[in-house]
Amino acid sequence: xxxxxxxxxxxxxxxxxxxxxxxxxxxxxxxxxxxxxxxxxxxxxxxxxxxxxxxxxxxxxxxxxxxxxxxxxxxxxxxxxxxxxxxxxxxxxxxxxxxxxxxxxxxxxxxx
Amino acid sequence: xxxxxxxxxxxxxxxxxxxxxxxxxxxxxxxxxxxxxxxxxxxxxxxxxxxxxxxxxxxxxxxxxxxxxxxxxxxxxxxxxxxxxxxxxxxxxxxxxxxxxxxxxxxxxxxxxxxxx
Numbered sequence: 001x002x003x004x005x006x007x008x009x010x011x012x013x014x015x016x017x018x019x020x021x022x023x024x025x026x027x028x029x030x031x032x033x034x035x036x037x038x039x040x041x042x043x044x045x046x047x048x049x050x051x052x053x054x055x056x057x058x059x060x061x062x063x064x065x066x067x068x069x070x071x072x073x074x075x076x077x078x079x080x081x082x083x084x085x086x087x088x089x090x091x092x093x094x095x096x097x098x099x100x101x102x103x104x105x106x107x108x109x110x111x112x
Numbered sequence: 113x114x115x116x117x118x119x120x121x122x123x124x125x126x127x128x129x130x131x132x133x134x135x136x137x138x139x140x141x142x143x144x145x146x147x148x149x150x151x152x153x154x155x156x157x158x159x160x161x162x163x164x165x166x167x168x169x170x171x172x173x174x175x176x177x178x179x180x181x182x183x184x185x186x187x188x189x190x191x192x193x194x195x196x197x198x199x200x201x202x203x204x205x206x207x208x209x210x211x212x213x214x215x216x217x218x219x220x221x222x223x224x225x226x227x228x229x
Contacts, residue, residue, distance in 0.1 A: 001159065033216040042203060043157070045216035058216075090155050094216075099145055099164060101207070101217060103157035 004104035023093035028073035116220035135204030
């Protein structure tokens, strides 16, 4: 199965600042995804990142707030911009390998 | 309407007993995939098992099996011989295009499983 790493694993940030989360996969994958898990909640898909094209965002998520890069088949970044306390969540990236989808360990973000 | 429904917010089970976690889903797409993940308190999402809508047999992965009842739109996870380390949140999820494609997963609200010694 694909092995996925994320950096940073956690961070505490001030409101109004931005944080970029990195996601690295140990093999080449076509599709990568970014999810948010707010405290005590389930996971919600933010966007799909396909190499060589613009990310596709789900309803309620916009590129200005969550810009995504996908420069190659093993790497993606998600930026959380102009943060507010409501952005405090776990952010997880995932990748498809065949029909299965594997997740990174997550980035636990706290905004003060 | 919810696409994935998990009706058990929490469950207490005695160690070594079998556990069934319920999941029902809703889709009009004939081609879809169903997933179960385990999330311990550390927060990582651990892939447990996958079932494609066209798979003839129920999926199995070690102590995990998926009881797939297509007509009832049910995809229950069965854990045999539960262990203390099985205590965690369990999420059922669906992708409406199991062959791959642009769709991410839709998750249920999860079941918090606690295994008691």
